[in-house]
Amino acid sequence: MKKILLVLFSFLLLITSGCGQNTDTPEENSAAAYVVTDDKGRQVKIAGKPVRIVSATYGTDEILAEIVTLDRVKAFSKWAGDPEITFITKEQADRVGNKVGENTEAIVALKPDLVFVSTATPDSLVKNLEDMEIPVYVAGSPKTIEAMRKKVFGVAAAAGEKSKGEALVSTMDNKLAELESKLKVIPKDKEKVVMAFSFIGAIGRKDNLLDDIFQYAHVRNGAAEAGLDQGSSALSKERIIAIDPDVFLLPTWNFDSNNDVQKYAQQVAADPAFKNIKAIKNNRLEFVSDRYRYVASQHVTDSIEAVAKAVYPELFAKGE
Incomplete structure (x- = not known):
């Protein structure tokens, strides 16, 4: 009789432990809709x-x-x-x-x-x-x-x-915290004015992702400050001159083979309209890969780092 009761108890224990599993979680049960x-x-x-x-x-x-x-x-x-x-x-x-x-x-x-x-x-x-x-x-x-x-x-x-997504976002947040620990030393009134360009002109509309990337990188978005927003498509040279950017970020992706990256940089540097802009006078024409500028994933934190390194290289010296 004791053996029978022991078998029944084991059977009931097996059933109840199975009922406690969350079968609706796809990570636990790949067959669950x-x-x-x-x-x-x-x-x-x-x-x-x-x-x-x-x-x-x-x-x-x-x-x-x-x-x-x-x-x-x-x-x-x-x-x-x-x-x-x-x-x-x-x-x-x-x-x-x-x-x-x-x-x-x-x-x-x-x-x-x-x-x-x-x-x-x-x-x-x-x-x-x-x-x-x-x-x-x-x-x-x-x-x-x-x-x-x-x-x-x-x-x-x-x-x-789901849990891997949560872990990935946690990694993003840790990277943001690490970057902020380096960049917070920059006083607000000392932030550099940066203007990014594509092959057809300035980019970085107000309230768009590149604008947010710039804020996290502790740089001022020259294009947005010059009036490039959701309702405008281009900036005149006069507006660019008025903002007087400290740094130009130039394109790197020749997506249709119709543009030459180095030739474009030379044209910008030689443009007589820009000769008195700080970015030109101080030779601050920087290349940041377009994968950072048009990012669409968790690598947005890498984009913030890439922009910050291009603008404030002294904060990312080896060993710091």
Whole structure:
């Protein structure tokens, strides 16, 4: 009788311990379905932790590369492996093997169980994929560091890796704290005025991500101060001269092979209209890779560091 009671007790213990498990958490049970809200506010139902992920944006490429094993990624975006616009290395791109653009047929051919696109992706492509019952998560283009944190959380939740997303954001926050410990020594009235350029003119609209990056880097955004905001498309040379930037940040990514990085820098340096600007007189024409200037992932903290190093190299001397 004692043996029978012991068997029954063991059986009941096994059942109750199993009931205590959270089977709704995708990280614990890859077969459990879950729902996430994307950056467009859409509800996206995912049948279980995805193992055939397609990423059509370089920002989601970079987040995924940190939180999932690359065998779960069946395609990166078309820019993967280009060091001037993405943090995905050539080795990572080669391991994944495939790259996709905004092409329904190419994406479907990879038999994905989750696709990441951007808010700029045509609605027709999203609809085509969803009509074929393929979950699509629309990721945004954050305009602040805080919004970037939320993007990381969202992508990680969709990939079934919530805790890894939390860890990645924690790493971001630690990096921000480390940078602030170096940069806080700069008095507000001593912050350098920095103006960033693309091949067609000044960039860095007020209340956009580059503007936020500059604030965290303890530099003043010359373009925004000169009046470049969401309602304007260009700055005149007169406005640039009036702001008198301490530093020019020049483009590095010749994305269509129609622009020469060094030639552009020479043109800016030789422009007679700029000859009395401090950035020209003090030879402060700096190159910061476009992957930092157009960042769309957790690497925004690296962007802050890159800008700060370019503007205040003395604060990042070896050993400090």
